[in-house]
Amino acid sequence: GIEGISEKMLAQTLRTLESDGFVLREVQAVIPPRVDYSLTARGRELTGHLLPLMGWIDDNAVEILAPRAS
Numbered sequence: 795g796i797e798g799i800s801e802k803m804l805a806q807t808l809r810t811l812e813s814d815g816f817v818l819r820e821v822q823a824v825i826p827p828r829v830d831y832s833l834t835a836r837g838r839e840l841t842g843h844l845l846p847l848m849g850w851i852d853d854n855a856v857e858i859l860a861p862r863a864s
Contacts, residue, residue: 808831811837815834815836815837816833816834816836816837816840817831817833817834817837818832819831820832
């Protein structure tokens with residue numbers, strides 16, 4: 795589960811990520827039905843670019859958000 799996101803929005807986002815080639819969707823033939831998601835090679839490559847950006851945002855969040863507080 796992911797807080798703050800509806801199942802509908804999560805499903806829609808995962809479908810988009812799958813169609814863009816970032817996520818692999820695998821349906822498991824079990825009861826109850828289960829779907830597993832994993833990153834593709836393209837998704838792993840993107841993660842390598844996004845993680846440093848997210849770190850920078852985290853390091854600078856106070857200064858980024860400060861003008862909004864005024």
